[in-house]
Amino acid sequence: MTKAFCSCAYSYGSQPNSCVCPVCMGLPGALPVLNSKVIEYAVMLGVALNCKLSLNSKFDRKQYFYPDLPKGYQISQFDVPIATNGFIDLDLPLEFGGGHRRFGITRVHMEEDAGKLLHTGTGSYSQVDLNRAGVPLLEIVSEPDMRTGIEAAEYAAELQRVVRYLGVSNGNMQEGSLRCDVNVSIRPIGQLEFGTKVEIKNLNSFSAMSRAIDFEIARQAALYNQGQSEEIVQETRLWEEGAQKTVTMRKKEGLADYRYFPEPDLPDVILKEEYVNGIRDSLPELPEMKRRRYEEMGLSMQDVLFLANDVNVADFFDATIANVPDIKLAANWIMGDIAAYMKNEKLSINEIKLSPQELSELIASIKSATISGKIGKEILLELMAKGGTVKGLIKEKDLVQIVDPVEIEKIVDKVIANNPKQLEQYRGGKTKLQGFFAGQVMKESKGKANPGLVNKILLEKLNATN
C-alpha cells in the first residue's frame, strides 16, 4: 500500500523523511493523484459498516497552518463523504455482562495523514518527519449511541476487528494505525437533548478509552449533581494515564474555521453501482457474521468471542474444521494448548509452524486412536515449534498406539515378571501399586500402549489368582 496521493511506500518506524517525495512534501508544483486502493478500501469499509455509499463524492481541502502539514491544508472529504448512515453490530464480553449492541455510523470519509513533529531534548527547536504525511486515513464518525466506557471501547475493538478482517489496516493502536477521539456528554434520564460535549484525546488503548470515559462521566455527573453544570464546558481534555484522570488541554473559544473548499487538483470520486456491488460480493465473512455462524454451530458465547476475535485464529479454526468437522475438539485445542503456546512464545497464530491441516490430522489421529491424547499433546508442541506433519512424526518416532491386546498382554506379563516384589505387595493389599505397574507398562511401550487396554489387562493379570 502506498500513500494516498503519491507512490511513496510507507512503513511504520522508518528513518525520518525516508518515505517522502515532492508530492507528500508539498513542494511547489507537485500535484496529488489519488491511489485507487484508497477508494477500494473506503468502499469495503463503507459496505462492511452497512453504510449508504455516495456514488458521487469529492475531496476538499481543510486548511490550517502547522509544521507537520506540508501543504498548509489537508486533503479530506467535507460535505459529501464516501459513506454515510450505517451501523455496526457487536457482542459485549461476558465479563462485562454480555449482550448484543448495534451502534450507528454517521459517516466514513477519506483523508490524508499529517507528518510528525519531533521535539529535541533541549527544547530549542523541533524537527519535522514527513514519512506519515499523505498516508491514507479513513475517518469513521459514530452516532452518540454508547452509554458506558466499555460500550465505547468494545465499539472501537469491533472496528479494529472489522478493518483487520477486511485487510484494510493492521488496526494497530501503538503504531497509530487506529486512533480514537471520543466525545462525552451526560443528560438527565428522560431528557432528549444531549448535554455539552467534551472531547478526550490521548487514548492509546481500548482500556484507556474505557477508563477515561467512565472517569469523564463521573466527573461531569458530580459537577451536575453539585449544581455546577455550567462548569461542564465544550473543551478538549487529555487522558492522563498516570493519574487516571482527564485534564483540560484547550478550551474552544469558538469553532475553528478550516475554510473547506473542493480540492481543484482532484477530479470528483465517481463510483459505479457495479463496482460497489462487486466489492460487496467479494467481502470476506465479517466478525458479526462469523460470531452468528459459530453460535449456530453450538459453540458457547465464550468460545465464539475468543475464536472470532482474531481473524487469523478464526480462519485457522475454520480451516481445521473443514477437514475434520469436530467443532468442540478443534475449539478446545486452539483455545487450550495452542493459545497457551502462543501466549508463552509471544507468537501469533500465523507465526507458529502448525498448519490447520496438521491440527485436523492430529485430531483425526486421536479420534481414530492411532495415537493417544498424551502423545497428541507432545507432538502438537513439536508441530508448533518445528513444523512437520503428524503422519511424519508418528512414523519417525514410531508413535503408533498399541491397541493389540495380545501385544499389550506381552508387555504386561513382562513388567509383572520383572517386579515380583511389587506384585507380592499388591496382592498383599497395596492396590495403589496398580499405578506403578501401569507406569512401567507405558514406559516399556514408550508411551504407545493404549491406556484403557493397559489398565484393563493389567487389572486382570494383577488380580488373577492363578
Add this chain to the structure above:
Amino acid sequence: MLSSVQNPRILLLHCRWSKPLHHHRHYPKAIHAAAQAQAVSTSLPTSQIQIIQKSIHSREKTARQFAEEFLNRLRLTEPHVKSFLHVSETVLNEADEIDRKIDQNEDVGPLAGVLVAVKDNICTADMPSTAGSKILENYRPPFDATAVKKLKESGAIIVGKTNLDEFGMGSTTEGSAYQVTSNPWNLECVPGGSSGGSAAAVSARQCVVSLGSDTGGSVRQPASFCGVVGLKPTYGRVSRYGLVAYASSLDVIGCFGSSVADAGILLQSVCGHDKLDATSSKREVIDFTSQFLAKDYLESQPLKGLRVGVIRETLGDGVDQEVVLSIRGAISHMEELGCTVTEVSLPSFSLGLPAYYVLASSESSSNLSRYDGVRYGNQIVSDELSSLYGGSRANGLGPEVKRRILMGTYALSAGYYDAYYKRAQQVRTVVQKSFKAALDEHDILISPAAPSAAYKIGEKKNDPLAMYAGDIMTVNVNLAGLPALVLPCGFVQNGLPVGVQMIGGAFDEEKLLRVGHIFEQTLQGCSFIPPLIADEFKC
C-alpha cells in the same frame, strides 16, 4: 495616421507608415540607427522551429550556430528588456551535443537545437525556480515539470527562466520581486503579464519559443502587448505537474512563438496526459500542424464556410477605440478569407471578471499556504511558531500576492463562502454554458486579447482594480476552460501591437491553429518584429 483602416489590404499597405518614430532614446546605440531606419519586413511569419530543423539536418547550419545567434542577441538586448531571471550556462554544450548526435545520425527529436525559455513558475531541476517571489529565492526544485521534461526529450535547449508577476499574479510583470521587464516595442512600456518575460523574450528573439502559464490571460495578454503569438490550451491539455500553482482549476501552461506554427509545434511537444496530474486529459493528441498549408497553396478563400462569432460585449465601452479598429480590421480580413462573421452576445461576459477574482484568489489563498518558511524558502528567525509563519510570509510575499491571499481567505471564510466562492462557481457554470451555446453556433469566437495595447510601466501599479479590469477579455476563457489563440493583427497609433483572440471549443486547438496560421500567412505587410532588433531582420 492611417491605423484606423478597416480593410486589411489597406492595413497591409499602410501599417508600415504607422510605425512610431519616437521613444527610441533608450535603445542601445548599436541598434539605435536600425530602429530609426524603420525596418519593416514584408516577409510572413515563418516557423523558426522548422527552419532550424531543416538547417541542422541538412548541415546547412549547426545547432551551435543557431544557439550562438540567439545568445548574442540575448546578450545585447537583455540589459534593456530584462526578460530573464536566470540564463542557462549550458546552452552551447547542449547545442554541441545535438550537433554530435546529428553527425552520428542519432535521433535528436522534433525540437532539436530549439532555444526555449521557460517561465520561472515552471519547475526546472537544474535551474532556480522562484515563481518571481522572494519566498522562493534560490529555490531549486528536485524535479523537472512534466512540460520541461517533455521539452528536453524533444531535444529542446532550455535557455533560461523568464520573469513574471509573483506567482503569476499580475498583468504587467511589475509584480516580480526581482526586476521589471520592458516591452521590446517600447522599453517604457510593460510587456504585459504575468508571463511578460516569456512574451518579451520571444518578441525580442532572445529565444525561439517560450512557455508561459495562463490563469486569467497571462499568456494571451502579454502576447498581445508584445506582438507575438500566444496559445492558451484547453484546461487539462498540458500537464500542470511542476507548474507552481496559483489557481489550480484555471492554471494552464501555454506557448509563445513568433509564428502560429511555432506555437503549435511547441504545444505538440508538451501536451498529453500525464499520470502525475489527475486533471490532465486522457484525450488523444492529434497532430496540430500537419494540416498547415503554405501560403502559395492556399485557395482564394481558404476559410470559406468558417463561422466566426464576434463577442459583442468585447468591443463596447471600456475598450480602447484603436484596439476596436484593429479587431475590426482583423474581422474584415477574416471575411475576405471566406469566413461568415456574425456578432454573438455572451450576456454573462461581464460577470466573469468578479467571479474569476473570487475563485482565483480563493484557490491561491490555499495554494500559497505551503510557503511557510518551514521546509524551503526564506525563513525568518523566530522563537515562536505563529511569528515564524507571519514573519516569513510578511517578508517573502509581495503586496499583490498578499492582497489576493487576503481576498481569497475572506471569500472562503465561514459565513462568506456561499456569498462569494459558491456564487462565483455558479457564475462559472453560467459562463461555461454561454460559451457552449455560442460555440454551438460558431466555429470560433473572436475578441480583443486586451482592452488596450501596452501601457507605461508604473501606470497601473498602484491601482489594482484598473489592472484587474484589463483582464476582462481573457478571464472568461479560463473559467470555461477553453483554448484560445492570440495573434498580432495590427497596431495602435503609437506603434504598439494589438492581438486578436480566437476562442475555440474544448480540445479544438487544431482548428484555432489552422485558422490562425491562414490568418497570419495572409496578413501581409504587417511585420511584428520590434524596433529594438529590427536592424537584424531588415529585408
